[in-house]
Amino acid sequence: MKEFAQSALETARVRGATYADVRVMDIRQRFISTKNGQAAQVRESQSVGMGIRVIADGAWGFASTEDLTCASADAAAAKAVEIAKASALCKKHDVNLAPEQRVVDQWQGPCRIDPFSVPVSTCLDLMLKVDAELRRVAGVTLAECAMDFRHIDQLFLSSIGSEIRQVKTQTGAGYSATSFAGNEIQRRSYPNSFGGQYQTRGYELIEELDLVGNAPRIAEEAAALHACDQCPAGVMDIILSGSQLGLQIHESIGHPIELDRVLGDEANYAGMSFLTLEKLNQLQYAAPIVNVVADATVQHGSGLGTFAYDDEGVPAQCTPIIKDGRFVGYLSSRESAASVGQARSSGAMRAEGWNRIPLIRMTNVSILPGTWRLEDLMADTKDAIYMETNRSWSIDDRRYNFQFGTEIGWEIKNGKKTRMLKNPSYGGITTEFWNSCDAICGPEEWTLWGTPNCGKGQPMQTMGTGHGAAPARFRNVQVGVAYQQ
Amino acid sequence: MVGAGLVPARRGHEGCPYSRDTRSMLNRKLADELFEKVLKYSTADETEAYIASTSYSLTRFANNTIHQNMAEEDLNLSVRAVVDHRTARATSNKLDEASIREMCEAAQALARLQRPDQELLRMPGPQTYRAVERCDPETAELSPRARAETVKQVIRRAEKDQLTAAGVFSSGKVAQALYNSRRLCAYHEESVSEFSVTMLADTGSGWAKKTGQRYQTLDPMSLADSAAAKALRSRDPKEIQPGRYTVILEPSAVMDLLGFMLLDFGGLAVLEQRSCLTGREKQKVFGGNIQIRDDGFHPSQSGAPFDGEGIPRHRVTLVENGVVENLVYARQTAHKMGKEPTGHGFQLPNEMGEAPLNIVMEGGRGTVEEMIRSTERGLLLTRLWYIREVDPYQKLLTGMTRDGTFFIENGEIQYGVKNLRFNQSLIEMLNHVEMMSAPQRAAGEESIEMVVPAMKVGEFNFSSTTKF
Numbered sequence A: 001m002k003e004f005a006q007s008a009l010e011t012a013r014v015r016g017a018t019y020a021d022v023r024v025m026d027i028r029q030r031f032i033s034t035k036n037g038q039a040a041q042v043r044e045s046q047s048v049g050m051g052i053r054v055i056a057d058g059a060w061g062f063a064s065t066e067d068l069t070c071a072s073a074d075a076a077a078a079k080a081v082e083i084a085k086a087s088a089l090c091k092k093h094d095v096n097l098a099p100e101q102r103v104v105d106q107w108q109g110p111c112r113i114d115p116f117s118v119p120v121s122t123c124l125d126l127m128l129k130v131d132a133e134l135r136r137v138a139g140v141t142l143a144e145c146a147m148d149f150r151h152i153d154q155l156f157l158s159s160i161g162s163e164i165r166q167v168k169t170q171t172g173a174g175y176s177a178t179s180f181a182g183n184e185i186q187r188r189s190y191p192n193s194f195g196g197q198y199q200t201r202g203y204e205l206i207e208e209l210d211l212v213g214n215a216p217r218i219a220e221e222a223a224a225l226h227a228c229d230q231c232p233a234g235v236m237d238i239i240l241s242g243s244q245l246g247l248q249i250h251e252s253i254g255h256p257i258e259l260d261r262v263l264g265d266e267a268n269y270a271g272m273s274f275l276t277l278e279k280l281n282q283l284q285y286a287a288p289i290v291n292v293v294a295d296a297t298v299q300h301g302s303g304l305g306t307f308a309y310d311d312e313g314v315p316a317q318c319t320p321i322i323k324d325g326r327f328v329g330y331l332s333s334r335e336s337a338a339s340v341g342q343a344r345s346s347g348a349m350r351a352e353g354w355n356r357i358p359l360i361r362m363t364n365v366s367i368l369p370g371t372w373r374l375e376d377l378m379a380d381t382k383d384a385i386y387m388e389t390n391r392s393w394s395i396d397d398r399r400y401n402f403q404f405g406t407e408i409g410w411e412i413k414n415g416k417k418t419r420m421l422k423n424p425s426y427g428g429i430t431t432e433f434w435n436s437c438d439a440i441c442g443p444e445e446w447t448l449w450g451t452p453n454c455g456k457g458q459p460m461q462t463m464g465t466g467h468g469a470a471p472a473r474f475r476n477v478q479v480g481v482a483y484q485q
Numbered sequence B: 001m002v003g004a005g006l007v008p009a010r011r012g013h014e015g016c017p018y019s020r021d022t023r024s025m026l027n028r029k030l031a032d033e034l035f036e037k038v039l040k041y042s043t044a045d046e047t048e049a050y051i052a053s054t055s056y057s058l059t060r061f062a063n064n065t066i067h068q069n070m071a072e073e074d075l076n077l078s079v080r081a082v083v084d085h086r087t088a089r090a091t092s093n094k095l096d097e098a099s100i101r102e103m104c105e106a107a108q109a110l111a112r113l114q115r116p117d118q119e120l121l122r123m124p125g126p127q128t129y130r131a132v133e134r135c136d137p138e139t140a141e142l143s144p145r146a147r148a149e150t151v152k153q154v155i156r157r158a159e160k161d162q163l164t165a166a167g168v169f170s171s172g173k174v175a176q177a178l179y180n181s182r183r184l185c186a187y188h189e190e191s192v193s194e195f196s197v198t199m200l201a202d203t204g205s206g207w208a209k210k211t212g213q214r215y216q217t218l219d220p221m222s223l224a225d226s227a228a229a230k231a232l233r234s235r236d237p238k239e240i241q242p243g244r245y246t247v248i249l250e251p252s253a254v255m256d257l258l259g260f261m262l263l264d265f266g267g268l269a270v271l272e273q274r275s276c277l278t279g280r281e282k283q284k285v286f287g288g289n290i291q292i293r294d295d296g297f298h299p300s301q302s303g304a305p306f307d308g309e310g311i312p313r314h315r316v317t318l319v320e321n322g323v324v325e326n327l328v329y330a331r332q333t334a335h336k337m338g339k340e341p342t343g344h345g346f347q348l349p350n351e352m353g354e355a356p357l358n359i360v361m362e363g364g365r366g367t368v369e370e371m372i373r374s375t376e377r378g379l380l381l382t383r384l385w386y387i388r389e390v391d392p393y394q395k396l397l398t399g400m401t402r403d404g405t406f407f408i409e410n411g412e413i414q415y416g417v418k419n420l421r422f423n424q425s426l427i428e429m430l431n432h433v434e435m436m437s438a439p440q441r442a443a444g445e446e447s448i449e450m451v452v453p454a455m456k457v458g459e460f461n462f463s464s465t466t467k468f
Helices: A002-012 A068-089 A118-133 A205-208 A211-227 A242-254 A334-339 A374-381 A430-434 B029-040 B096-113 B144-160 B219-231 B251-260 B265-271 B331-337 B368-373
Strands: A017-035 A038-056 A059-065 A104-108 A141-156 A163-181 A186-192 A197-198 A234-240 A291-293 A318-322 A366-368 A383-395 A403-415 A416-422 A425-429 A437-440 A447-458 A463-468 A470-478 B047-063 B065-084 B088-093 B164-181 B185-200 B204-213 B242-251 B293-295 B315-322 B359-361 B377-391 B396-409 B412-416 B420-425 B431-437 B440-442 B448-451 B455-465
Touching: A002 A017, A002 A068, A002 A141, A002 A318, A017 A068, A017 A118, A038 A068, A038 A118, A038 A403, A038 B047, A038 B065, A038 B096, A059 A068, A059 A186, A068 B047, A068 B144, A068 B164, A068 B242, A118 A141, A118 A211, A141 B431, A163 A205, A163 A211, A163 B047, A186 A211, A186 A383, A186 A403, A197 A291, A197 B219, A211 A403, A211 A416, A234 B251, A242 A291, A242 A383, A242 A430, A242 A447, A242 A463, A291 A447, A334 A470, A334 B420, A374 B251, A383 B293, A403 B420, A403 B455, A416 B265, A425 A430, A437 B359, B029 B164, B047 B144, B047 B431, B065 B096, B144 B164, B144 B185, B185 B455, B204 B219, B204 B377, B204 B396, B204 B440, B219 B396, B242 B251, B242 B368, B251 B359, B251 B377, B251 B396, B251 B448, B265 B331
Parallel strands: A038 B088, A059 B065, A104 A163, A234 A383, A366 A463, B242 B377, B359 B448
Antiparallel strands: A017 A038, A017 A141, A038 A059, A141 A163, A163 A186, A163 A197, A234 A470, A291 A318, A291 A366, A383 A403, A383 B377, A403 A416, A403 A425, A425 A470, A437 A470, A447 A463, B047 B065, B047 B164, B065 B088, B164 B185, B185 B204, B242 B455, B293 B315, B293 B359, B377 B396, B396 B412, B396 B420, B420 B455, B431 B455, B440 B448
16 A cells, blocks of 8 residues: 555656655445335445645646556556646646645544444344334335445555555434325434434444434424424524534535635635635624634544544644634635645645545534523523424525525424424525524534535535534524525 | 555656556456456356446636646446345445455345345346447547646636636546346446636626537637626626516526426336325426427437446436426336336436436527517526525425526616525426527536526526625
């Protein structure tokens, strides 16, 4: 593994690269799903390969190969240099990288129970138990359950002499109950939509989720939604559940703080950002009670954005993003940090696999917990809608105008949770929304949620990101927007 | 753990001048050899092997410079085993003998862990496929330098108008082979290319994109001119009130919306009542001028002439005169529903069943210019963005306009407008189509390519605006 990676670095150097880094990865995945009492998918995959990134003639090139031999590694290195020299035909200035120290280290992510050691039959038995509970409820027309395990072993070498080996395990699980009746399809998911909850941990995550215990409630809610009132429309207060707030953070904080978007690198696809450079340390992004960090360290938790070093060999960091409501930090790379005069990268470069270049991606972008308990927050609330579990999400290409829909809502009247509501939706403008936050629940209700399917880049890359969040209240929000005609 | 693989004698790092590594590219001979090895190690009742290779390069630019530039090669083998009415799959790109044996054993072991499915059909036998020629060697081999030279010209075009260009130019080749132990054998290779460009003015933007099997058909300079013109014309956008407007949707916008209905035309989706067409088969759901079919052999289409099990793709009329005439069916779904398979199934095992992937929507004789001239008050939309489904049965979609949104009054484009959010039922929209152009191959960002017209639609619902 190391020998041909070193050979690739040497080939790149000989052919004119002034910088090079290599990632060799071995990615194993096991995916198991059930549907309406049957196993739907049982599959395993393994993908191994090497990618080399170079700067030559002052520009970037990248090439990859699945053939882990010195010959192919050298060929990929040579190709990367050829590509870099082609890039240089259009350069305006040489690529400049913020400095980093050489690192030699290895790291293993947290994992108490290796999910690949858990028999598939055990996983299937658990999922079919969940399935049985879901379909016991009249009105449930489709019960789906899935578990997803990944084992990622990566070796990083760079021309500054870094050598970093990182091994991590990721686990995800969840289910949904769908109910079709009349002219309506309703769905409830647990513990979250997008396939459930995901973290950088082992099977112990699944043991903690109480999948079977929550199934009856989820199924009953799916069936009951048909008879519920439509969520009303108007300007009103809302309380968002922790998982929904996690997605709100992802879309309206996590993405706009990616410095490559700010600088225009994603203009053709994922979009740009309203957080132009003069707003740093100036913009009142949110209410003063809001504090947000981008924290890849293990101390923050075992989120999908947890690691020891990013894919440029930069150590994991905790970067303040919003402090007392003020915007104070970006997610950056060595190149983007240098281009805006920052001394160091924030360590946010991550690649989907060995065949993709690293891009600035979210790590664990989390709101710090407040002080409320949810029951007290509801008791304090006169008139609001409590919304839970995301169903739809959309935001403009600079991250201002957003709209979300959730699976279920409840009306809160005079401090009490009253009628269940169907088809809740809300929308707004990012900074106006975050400035309307006036209460955040505390650590007991704070969870480090995992979003496994963030998309960015060309060619597109999917990345897992973490978002710590607790329920929170927002005032005077436009509700019911999606169904208003 | 990463395997060491074979380590041949080292050659000097200078090596010979870079020569393309052909190991990764699939051909029939390599596919045959790999399948023979699979058969050697598989003891399953039935065995299927899917082999795919990718050789792909993408040159990306932004801020009038090439900032990302990559190339990848990969070769994957995926083995599906059937053991006593149970099936599972194992996939890897490690293709040494030991790894192939491990893959076969893993697929069989996983299969044995499941409960038997008595409805699981035997694998299909040999099939006959219609020939499609979709591989252009020049496109497959286009060099980084050639792509960079084209991008340089596009950047010069941007700079001529003090614009900033961003986009991609990609090219490559994909190949796939599907074999099974009942002697089914299918093979397909295809070249791919894409050019997409966003032009940014200080307060305006424009976009254009094209894909195809031959890079020579992309015409990047025309795309650059189109995007530049929109960027310039959309400067200083005005804010308009949300509400219902007549809109003219360019083909990319139509395509990205229509993509949200693809899975709904699957038989299994209807059977499981998760489709917006559940209870609507054979009913007039759309306007009488809506004709949609799935046609993998249309000259502007892409993809293999077979599905995930190797069944030949059929042309299927999905919607005729607004009536939902047919769905598409994988073998298993067809068997459950008493229908004939149409060759649209996904690889087994899967939960979704099938979907049409080669949409062709009939159009009309209008042009976008005629649609504009005929519009008293409305909007011209270049593309739509971040489209998501709000309501699955109403097929209510939300999303934003982007990169070229213009207000039309009295038959003329008046000015650019700040982007708007829509909340619009696709079903309702297709009941308000007033005019259509001839269909063309369209490419967007939210769905797969389709052959669709531009269309003028009445009563399109915008719910809010944004700041740019």
